Amino acid sequence: MASVTIDHVTKEYSTSGRPAVSDVSLAIAEGEFIVLVGPSGCGKSTLLRMVAGLEKITDGEVRIGDRRVNEVDPADRDIAMVFQNYALYPHMTVRKNMGYGLKNRRLPKAEIEKRVAEAASILQLDEYLDRRPRELSGGQRQRVAMGRAIVREPACFLFDEPLSNLDAKLRVEMRGEIKQLQRRLGTTSIYVTHDQLEAMTLADRLVVLNKGEVEQIGAPLDVYRSPASTFVASFIGSPAMSLLNAASDGSALRIGDVVVASGAGLAAGPVTLGVRAEDFILAPTSGGFAMQVSYVEELGAGRLVHGAVQGQMLTLSISADHPMTDELIIAIDPARLHLFDASSGKRITPRRETAEA
Amino acid sequence: MKRVIFGSSWLPYAFLAPQILIVIIFFYLPAAEAVRASFYLENPFGGGSTFVGIDNYKDVLTDDNYVRVAKFTFWFSLLVTFFSLAIALLLAVKADTVLRGAKSYRILLMWVYAIAPPVAGLIGVLMFDQHVGPITDVAALFGYKMQIGVNYNDTAAAMIIISIWKQVPVNFIFFLSGLQSIPKAVREAAQIDCRSSWRRFWTVTFPMLAPTGFFLLIINITYALFDTFAVIDVVMKNEPGSNPMTLVYKVYLDGFRGSDLGGSSAQSVILMALVLLLTIFQFRMIERRVHYT
Incomplete structure (x- = not known):
């Protein structure tokens, strides 16, 4: 176990183009579970691969523990990696797959066997030890890949979208297993995914990346509750946060000519208003505005209503018991609205919220 | 395998007919003729043949010259197969890691493939020529006179x-x-699991190449035994004399230069048996292992 420090790391594939990873800094504490999340092409995998040593670091420094590892061979970095498509050795049995890394490190045979047996029992692979990867199901292969990482007892686990090849049900199961396993072993972990739900459920801290740059770092709930930008707001959370073009005149916040909230403390001008689906108030006693319902998604426990206010789309979640009409009168919980700069998309903190805190 | 059900029974045979005809005309008929001829003594000047039973086989197998050629064929095939596989593997591994100009490298390494065997033989002979051959010149530098x-x-x-x-x-x-x-991910996993690239090659890359390697082994043995005919013919310059040759060349020589059709047929039947054994061995091995996915 060790901390991992990513210090102003940049990756450029060609000197002319936009860097794949640009000046990312991140201090990962011992035993922490960090999830790098973002859409494809955001540089999350590249960043992980630089920590692994599979990709050269153009600029900056990666430290594992106190050791600078930029020039260290991947095999000597004391890391273990779980790949998206498992990357098992097809010609080796499960036992040999798991023991291969240890054998190359000249561990005594008895020790290798002990560790493999332990990992196999943790992952319920005991009866498959003498099979080859092709005789296993997707979930079992994923477990073997995990086992191969566990037996190494590394300073840090690196996961590169390990669950994206599994079907939905298995993915949820394995997600739980990975979380429990990491808790149990207490090994520092860096996990890459494009699935925001996976990121939310697994992470101690989330790192949201966009176009090679860090958009926000924080605990899942903090990121969910106060996204740092419209990008994070629309990426984290399902359904995505409704983002509306609004304008402030210093006293009221309007969408078109409808007043939707108080604009106190805001400079006059355009602003992006963000509201989570669950933060709308239905049929308020006062100050409501009309929303035209365009369609409804039934989720069982509740329903998602998609509609428009002044021609701008928004989504709210309501109880399944609520009677549906073509028009709903709604209001926004003033404590839970998010404001973003209309041009940069960065979060604006109005004075009244700071007063509350 | 995709199964197709045909409505009529003759249609599949009609589709197969061209292939079957080709195999019958160019393989089964000549092979049957060779087997027949191997039991007869042909009159070299035409006009009939005499049944001699297995005499041709006896003659062939007791002939010192045949045994000598068989021995040479064995060593020849072994060396050609081993070195052409080993050198190709080395080049492939090296070319695989080339990042810049990879395509040009590959084309440079491949294009000898496009040369017809007799032409390759001729180029080779020129390389070894006693007057202008560069390889002969190099040997001469070390004080060796190549002939x-x-x-x-x-x-x-x-x-x-x-x-x-x-x-x-x-x-x-x-x-x-x-x-x-x-x-790629398997190689990367190995990179994390094993520091030494030499060890990585032998424990991960090489075993994963085994299906290809085994297929090539059979192809190369067949090549060394049969397809080197043109090369040998050109190097020998029509003067068999005491020169080395392979069994296939001897079949040609005895049959068409020596006019001993019976003995030549017996030799080709022996070769056929050899190929049959090799093929059976190949299928057995392929069934047993070397299939990963």
């Missing part, structure tokens, strides 16, 4: 080297595509 077609060992070496040179590109193409079909 192709005169000195038995020199001729044998030239045959082997030219045959290897001709076969390396084929093996190279297969090995390279085999290497490239190894998933």
Whole structure:
């Protein structure tokens, strides 16, 4: 176990183009579970691969523990990696797959066997030890890949979208297993995914990346509750946060000519208003505005209503018991609205919220 | 395998007919004729043949010259197969890691493949030529006088080297595509698991190349036994004399130069049996292992 420090790391594939990873800094504490999340092409995998040593670091420094590892061979970095498509050795049995890394490190045979047996029992692979990867199901292969990482007892686990090849049900199961396993072993972990739900459920801290740059770092709930930008707001959370073009005149916040909230403390001008689906108030006693319902998604426990206010789309979640009409009168919980700069998309903190805190 | 159900029973046979006809005309009929002829003594000047039972086989197998040629064929095939595989593998592994100008490298390494065997043989012979051959010149630098077609060992070496040179590109193409079909992630996993690239090659890359390697082994043995005919013919310059040759060349020589059709047929039947054994062995092995996915 060790901390991992990513210090102003940049990756450029060609000197002319936009860097794949640009000046990312991140201090990962011992035993922490960090999830790098973002859409494809955001540089999350590249960043992980630089920590692994599979990709050269153009600029900056990666430290594992106190050791600078930029020039260290991947095999000597004391890391273990779980790949998206498992990357098992097809010609080796499960036992040999798991023991291969240890054998190359000249561990005594008895020790290798002990560790493999332990990992196999943790992952319920005991009866498959003498099979080859092709005789296993997707979930079992994923477990073997995990086992191969566990037996190494590394300073840090690196996961590169390990669950994206599994079907939905298995993915949820394995997600739980990975979380429990990491808790149990207490090994520092860096996990890459494009699935925001996976990121939310697994992470101690989330790192949201966009176009090679860090958009926000924080605990899942903090990121969910106060996204740092419209990008994070629309990426984290399902359904995505409704983002509306609004304008402030210093006293009221309007969408078109409808007043939707108080604009106190805001400079006059355009602003992006963000509201989570669950933060709308239905049929308020006062100050409501009309929303035209365009369609409804039934989720069982509740329903998602998609509609428009002044021609701008928004989504709210309501109880399944609520009677549906073509028009709903709604209001926004003033404590839970998010404001973003209309041009940069960065979060604006109005004075009244700071007063509350 | 995709199964198709045909409505009528003759249609599938109609589709198969061209292939079956070709196999019958160019393989089964000549093979049957060879088996028949191997039991007869043909009159070289025409006009009938005499049934002699297995005398032809007895003659062949007790002939010192035949045994000598068989021995040479064994060593020739072994060396050609081993070196053409080994050199091709080395080149493929090296070419696989080339990042800049990879395509030009590959084309340079492949194009000997496009040369017809007799032409390759001729180029080879020029390389070993006593007056203008650069290889002869290099040997001369070390004080060795190379004499192709005169000195038995020199001729044998030239045959082997030219045959290897001709076969390396084929093996190279297969090995390279085999290497490239190894998933990148598996190599990376190995990179994390094993520091030494030498060890990584022998424990991960090489075993994963085994299906390709085994296929090529059979192809190369067949090549060394049969397809080197043109190379040998050109190197020998029509002067068999005491020069080395392979069994296939001897079949041709005895049959068409020596007019001993019976003995020549017996030799080709023996070769046929050899190929049959090799094929059975190949299928058995392929069934048993070397299938990963």
